[in-house]
Amino acid sequence: MWGLRWWHKFYGLMKLRQSEFNAFEYVILDLELTGLDAQNDEIVSVAWLVIERGKVHLDSSEYYINKEVQALSQSPIYHGIDEQMVEQGERLSQILTRLGAVLEGKILVCHNAQLDWAFLKQASKCRGLTLSPLAVLDTMAIEKRRLSARTEPLNSDSLTLQACRIRYHLPEYGAHNALTDALATAELLLAQASAISVGKRLKLGQLLQ
Amino acid sequence: MTPEIAEVKRFVSKQMPFSQLPEAASHFFATHLEVIYLTEQNQHQWLRSGNLYLYLVRSGSYDLLNAHGEVVTRLAQGDYFGYPSLLTGEAIKNQLQVNLAGLVYLLNEEHFEFLRREYKVFEQHFVKAHANRLLSSHYKQSRDSWSEKKISEVMTKGAVVLAPHASIYEAAQTMSQHCVSSIIISEHRKLLGVVTDRDLRNRVLAASVSPQQSIASIMTDSPKYIFEHNRVFSALHLMLKHNIHHLPVLNEHYEPLGMLTSTDLLRQQKSDPVQLISKIYKAQSLSAIKLCASEIPDLLKRFANNIEDISLIGKLLSGLSDALTSRLIALYQLEHGEAPCSFSWICFGSQAREEQTLHSDQDNGLLLPNDVNDEQRSYFSGLGRFVCEQLAHCGIRTCPGNIMASNEHCRGSLAQWLERFKLWVAQPTPKAMLNCKIYFDIRFIDGSNALYNEFTTQLSEMAKNELFFAAMATDITTNSVPLGLFHQFKLEKDKQQHKYLDLKRRGVVIINDLVRLYALKAKVYKANTLERLDALLSTTLLSKEDIYDLKDCWRYLTQLRLKTQLEYEQLPENCINPEHLTSLERHQLKEAFYLIKQAQQACAFKFARGSL
Numbered sequence: 001m002w003g004l005r006w007w008h009k010f011y012g013l014m015k016l017r018q019s020e021f022n023a024f025e026y027v028i029l030d031l032e033l034t035g036l037d038a039q040n041d042e043i044v045s046v047a048w049l050v051i052e053r054g055k056v057h058l059d060s061s062e063y064y065i066n067k068e069v070q071a072l073s074q075s076p077i078y079h080g081i082d083e084q085m086v087e088q089g090e091r092l093s094q095i096l097t098r099l100g101a102v103l104e105g106k107i108l109v110c111h112n113a114q115l116d117w118a119f120l121k122q123a124s125k126c127r128g129l130t131l132s133p134l135a136v137l138d139t140m141a142i143e144k145r146r147l148s149a150r151t152e153p154l155n156s157d158s159l160t161l162q163a164c165r166i167r168y169h170l171p172e173y174g175a176h177n178a179l180t181d182a183l184a185t186a187e188l189l190l191a192q193a194s195a196i197s198v199g200k201r202l203k204l205g206q207l208l209q
Numbered sequence: 210m211t212p213e214i215a216e217v218k219r220f221v222s223k224q225m226p227f228s229q230l231p232e233a234a235s236h237f238f239a240t241h242l243e244v245i246y247l248t249e250q251n252q253h254q255w256l257r258s259g260n261l262y263l264y265l266v267r268s269g270s271y272d273l274l275n276a277h278g279e280v281v282t283r284l285a286q287g288d289y290f291g292y293p294s295l296l297t298g299e300a301i302k303n304q305l306q307v308n309l310a311g312l313v314y315l316l317n318e319e320h321f322e323f324l325r326r327e328y329k330v331f332e333q334h335f336v337k338a339h340a341n342r343l344l345s346s347h348y349k350q351s352r353d354s355w356s357e358k359k360i361s362e363v364m365t366k367g368a369v370v371l372a373p374h375a376s377i378y379e380a381a382q383t384m385s386q387h388c389v390s391s392i393i394i395s396e397h398r399k400l401l402g403v404v405t406d407r408d409l410r411n412r413v414l415a416a417s418v419s420p421q422q423s424i425a426s427i428m429t430d431s432p433k434y435i436f437e438h439n440r441v442f443s444a445l446h447l448m449l450k451h452n453i454h455h456l457p458v459l460n461e462h463y464e465p466l467g468m469l470t471s472t473d474l475l476r477q478q479k480s481d482p483v484q485l486i487s488k489i490y491k492a493q494s495l496s497a498i499k500l501c502a503s504e505i506p507d508l509l510k511r512f513a514n515n516i517e518d519i520s521l522i523g524k525l526l527s528g529l530s531d532a533l534t535s536r537l538i539a540l541y542q543l544e545h546g547e548a549p550c551s552f553s554w555i556c557f558g559s560q561a562r563e564e565q566t567l568h569s570d571q572d573n574g575l576l577l578p579n580d581v582n583d584e585q586r587s588y589f590s591g592l593g594r595f596v597c598e599q600l601a602h603c604g605i606r607t608c609p610g611n612i613m614a615s616n617e618h619c620r621g622s623l624a625q626w627l628e629r630f631k632l633w634v635a636q637p638t639p640k641a642m643l644n645c646k647i648y649f650d651i652r653f654i655d656g657s658n659a660l661y662n663e664f665t666t667q668l669s670e671m672a673k674n675e676l677f678f679a680a681m682a683t684d685i686t687t688n689s690v691p692l693g694l695f696h697q698f699k700l701e702k703d704k705q706q707h708k709y710l711d712l713k714r715r716g717v718v719i720i721n722d723l724v725r726l727y728a729l730k731a732k733v734y735k736a737n738t739l740e741r742l743d744a745l746l747s748t749t750l751l752s753k754e755d756i757y758d759l760k761d762c763w764r765y766l767t768q769l770r771l772k773t774q775l776e777y778e779q780l781p782e783n784c785i786n787p788e789h790l791t792s793l794e795r796h797q798l799k800e801a802f803y804l805i806k807q808a809q810q811a812c813a814f815k816f817a818r819g820s821l
Contacts, residue, residue, distance in 0.1 A: 055245050056244035057243050058217065060211075061240075183214050186244070191246050
């Protein structure tokens with residue numbers, strides 16, 4: 001049973017790796033969290049937008065605040081989000097259901113995807129939901145591979161979203177919220193894809209590990 | 210509702226035209242745009258996709274190239290492209306050269322149309338940007354065009370041909386009959402050789418060869434030749450390379466058609482106006498001056514397509530008139546002796562503003578010192594009559610209002626001139642206003658500069674009267690732009706029921722009047738409208754935006770006006786039938802008239818306190 005599921009997954013991934021980058025739609029997502037522990041910390045807000053045929057569609061952007069967030073009871077203003085905004089937010093189960101629908105048949109992209117994906121999986125498991133993107137891409141991992149191939153000295157700061165963007169001459173964004181960072185990640189992905197492809201057709205496998 | 214991304218919205222709202230639009234416009238753009246990462250490799254994916262977009266550069270640097278690969282403009286953060294296609298519906302012909310890849314915002318056609326419909330300023334911005342782009346690209350294209358011409362357009366047609374067995378004597382006779390400096394020797398319609406004046410001197414006379422010998426014995430055989438469909442540039446290259454002055458021109462069957470001489474090429478180059486002006490200054494006789502003047506219309510036609518800045522046409526014609534005037538004054542002094550006292554030859558109106566056309570008439574006068582006596586006056590009376598008469602012979606029509614130095618009233622002393630101006634300023638009757646419009650555009654041409662400067666200094670002290678400015682402002686508003694309700698053109702009709710718009714009277718003149726008023730107020734002593742506007746930039750009378758708008762309008766109308774003069778429609782001078790314009794041109798024209806109307810209202814408010 002385990003073996004069959006693993007094979008299925010593996011075979012699907014093989015096919016995916018051979019496909020062209022532009023043949024897919026991507027959901028670029030960013031979470032704001034109260035901490036780094038998926039078991040104990042909470043999701044404050046969720047934002048995403050969609051890349052289709054190499055274009056980031058801003059009219060696809062969605063941004064939700066989790067109205068059930070507990071941590072805000074300790075500090076009244078968190079990430080520029082105040083109590084009133086929380087009250088007007090959505091229940092996390094609604095947000096995840098919506099995300100689940102959007103992710104159908106698309107590839108999820110995050111900067112440091114391990115973290116975001118862990119939170120998303122944990123939160124949906126608790127609520128009996130499943131998120132099933134075709135694959136998960138990590139712009140941070142992509143950058144890490146590119147940098148180590150160039151044997152440049154790596155430190156903890158050189159892989160932040162901002163540090164990565166500077167390397168591609170992308171503009172600096174001041175205000176940080178989940179939506180701005182989702183756009184910043186989307187633009188970074190396009191720049192990385194163009195740098196890796198060098199004018200040739202880009203296969204998804206070149207971006208996956 | 211789609212949430213807006215603060216960083217995108219902030220950037221968009223700082224760009225023209227959004228900075229002038231309600232926040233809702235920036236919000237709409239920021240929530241409907243698409244972001245791409247534009248690189249050298251993927252540019253065709255966007256530009257040649259068949260979908261039209263408005264492109265706004267967010268980062269990176271790109272050169273926009275036209276179909277010939279020439280750089281139209283450099284694009285960086287905040288620059289737009291793609292709008293000409295959105296406005297005209299034509300496919301994008303330009304291409305990009307990516308200097309630094311970066312982010313570009315795209316707005317699709319449907320959303321562009323929405324903003325265009327909703328916000329007038331948005332539409333104005335792109336229509337104007339398009340007009341400016343057209344102006345600069347049109348003149349770039351046709352620059353240097355004379356060397357691109359085909360040989361068949363510039364050669365002397367009709368080959369003068371002789372058979373090889375003809376005698377040298379016959380050849381010389383044929384050449385002098387046809388007034389040519391060279392002859393083609395051919396047999397069975399094929400080119401054999403060439404004989405030139407110089408050959409007759411060097412190879413016949415100097416070498417004591419008998420003129421009875423056959424021409425074939427002294428001809429240059431197998432000469433260099435050129436085909437009729439080649440470019441002038443190739444001919445020039447051949448002649449310079451081989452140091453020859455005559456090139457037989459052949460058709461594709463190698464049959465001689467005629468001779469291209471270095472003089473033919475020089476004639477092409479003479480469209481250089483500087484050469485003509487210097488020729489006028491060197492002219493030693495009346496007939497030489499008139500010969501130069503006769504070249505002016507031709508020069509204008511050729512030159513009109515070769516320049517970037519349309520206002521140069523007016524400057525060119527005024528420069529030529531100035532040169533003719535100065536030269537005529539010098540010739541008069543050669544014949545009648547030096548002037549008995551200092552004087553200034555001045556001009557008014559369109560010549561002063563340097564916007565003369567081929568149809569402009571003379572507006573000039575003589576400024577004399579206050580102590581001028583009767584005997585001296587009679588010298589200047591002769592000078593005035595002579596110069597005005599000869600200018601008329603040169604094609605510059607006499608003034609129907611008799612504003613000419615040949616008229617006694619236009620040959621006043623300093624005090625007399627000032628007295629006339631004082632009268633107009635003090636009593637702003639319609640007649641006086643008309644005079645102000647002509648005489649306050651004034652420029653020095655020849656004679657004593659010091660005398661002229663004294664005059665303008667005293668004149669500037671005079672124009673202080675608030676009532677005078679109010680009267681001028683009111684007078685300007687009596688002339689209206691030809692726009693009716695709902696932005697429709699109000700057309701005039703001539704006797705044959707042709708409908709037309711008067712670009713000069715209902716457009717250019719209003720701008721000139723407005724700018725003159727502001728210039729007088731700011732004591733700007735220039736006569737040219739664009740120069741006055743530039744000088745007004747350092748004052749607070751008009752905002753920078755208004756100044757640039759007026760300059761754009763003025764250039765646009767002048768360009769249209771010149772175009773119609775050259776194309777010569779069956780309409781009154783300076784008039785066009787708007788139906789002959791493209792929809793975009795009609796649109797631009799309406800915008801221009803609309804801006805003039807706004808400037809008119811602002812002026813009335815400022816000077817006449819709205820008392821219309």
